[in-house]
Amino acid sequence: MSESIEYKSLVTHFDLDGVACAALCSLFWDFERISFAGPSNMHRLSYDLETVVTDLPHPYPRECGFWFDHHMANIGELQAIGVDHTTLTGIIEEKPSCIRVVHDYFSKEYELDEWKPFVDELDLIDGFLFRDFNHWMEITPAKTIDHAIKLDYNDFTFMRRLVTELRDNDFTDVAALPDVVKKAEQFRAAQAEQIPLIGKVAKPLPGAEEIILLDLRELKNPPNFEKNLAYYHFPEGKSVLTIRSMMERGVKTNNISLSMSLGFVSDELKSKINIGEMMRTLNIGSGHPGAAAGRFECKSKDERERKSAEVLQSIAAMWNAQKAI
Numbered sequence: 001m002s003e004s005i006e007y008k009s010l011v012t013h014f015d016l017d018g019v020a021c022a023a024l025c026s027l028f029w030d031f032e033r034i035s036f037a038g039p040s041n042m043h044r045l046s047y048d049l050e051t052v053v054t055d056l057p058h059p060y061p062r063e064c065g066f067w068f069d070h071h072m073a074n075i076g077e078l079q080a081i082g083v084d085h086t087t088l089t090g091i092i093e094e095k096p097s098c099i100r101v102v103h104d105y106f107s108k109e110y111e112l113d114e115w116k117p118f119v120d121e122l123d124l125i126d127g128f129l130f131r132d133f134n135h136w137m138e139i140t141p142a143k144t145i146d147h148a149i150k151l152d153y154n155d156f157t158f159m160r161r162l163v164t165e166l167r168d169n170d171f172t173d174v175a176a177l178p179d180v181v182k183k184a185e186q187f188r189a190a191q192a193e194q195i196p197l198i199g200k201v202a203k204p205l206p207g208a209e210e211i212i213l214l215d216l217r218e219l220k221n222p223p224n225f226e227k228n229l230a231y232y233h234f235p236e237g238k239s240v241l242t243i244r245s246m247m248e249r250g251v252k253t254n255n256i257s258l259s260m261s262l263g264f265v266s267d268e269l270k271s272k273i274n275i276g277e278m279m280r281t282l283n284i285g286s287g288h289p290g291a292a293a294g295r296f297e298c299k300s301k302d303e304r305e306r307k308s309a310e311v312l313q314s315i316a317a318m319w320n321a322q323k324a325i
C-alpha cells in the first residue's frame with residue numbers, strides 16, 4: 001500500500017461524499033492542506049505528486065500522487081486525450097459513492113467496520129438510490145450533515161472542520177453537533193419554502209405525463225430550485241425537466257436552457273432511459289443517461305416559443321420510444 005509515501009495535500013469535491021473521502025484518507029495520510037473543488041474551480045488548484053485527489057467530477061487532473069474516483073465519465077475523457085487510466089496511480093470504480101471506493105481500498109488491510117453504516121448511507125445519498133420521495137425526505141444523521149454542507153457550498157472552513165470531526169468521531173455524533181444541526185435546519189427551512197413555489201410552475205409534460213415540467217421561462221429571477229421537490233406535488237412522476245430563459249447581465253434573453261434528470265425509478269426504467277442521448281439527438285447538449293442538460297439560442301420571442309414547443313414535444317416522443325424498447 002502507499003501509506004509510506006508522504007502525501008502533503010488533498011483535493012476533494014465540495015459535497016458530503018468529498019468531505020467523507022477526505023476524512024477517511026486523513027486517517028492514513030497526514031495532509032498539511034485540504035482543498036475543496038468542483039467543476040468550476042478545480043483547474044485553478046495546484047496538483048503534484050504529493051497530492052491525493054478524491055471524488056472530483058471532471059476533468060480529472062492528471063498530475064497527482066493518488067486518485068480515488070467513481071465518475072466513470074472521467075475514463076472516457078482520459079481515453080479521448082490518449083491516456084489509459086489503468087496506467088495511473090489510483091482507483092476508479094463504478095460505485096454509488098467515492099467513499100465506497102476509498103473504504104474498499106483501505107479495508108483490504110485495515111479493519112474499518114465502524115465506517116460501514118456511514119458508507120452505506122453515502123451510497124444512498126451520492127448514488128441517489130432512494131426508493132421514493134419519502135425515503136429521500138427522511139431525516140437521517142448523514143443527511144443532516146449533507147444538508148449542513150449544502151447550506152453554503154463555499155464554507156470551506158466548516159467543511160475542513162467536518163473532515164476532522166468525521167475522522168475522529170462517529171458520524172452520528174457529528175450530526176448532533178449544535179452548529180451542524182442549526183445549518184441543516186436552516187437549509188431544510190429554505191427548501192420547505194420552495195414547495196409552494198414549485199407547485200405553481202410544475203405540470204405534467206403533455207404527451208409524456210411521467211415527466212414533470214418545471215417551466216421557469218416567464219420567471220424573471222428564478223431561484224435554484226431543488227428539483228426533486230417537484231415529486232412532492234407529483235409523486236408518480238419519473239423525471240423532472242426544467243426549462244428556463246437564460247440571463248445575461250441580469251436580463252432575460254431569448255435563449256433557453258434545459259436540464260432533465262431521472263427521479264425515483266425502477267432499475268428496469270433506468271436501464272431503458274438515456275437522457276444524455278436525448279440531448280445529443282436534439283443536438284442541444286449532452287450528459288449522462290440519468291441526467292443531462294442542453295441549450296439553444298433564439299433570435300426572437302416567436303422563435304423561442306416555436307423551438308421550445310418543438311423540443312418539449314421531441315423529448316416526450318423520445319421518452320415514449322425509449323420506454324417501449
Ligand SMILES: [Mn+2]
Pocket residue numbers: 013017018055070097098126
Ligand atoms: Mn461523489
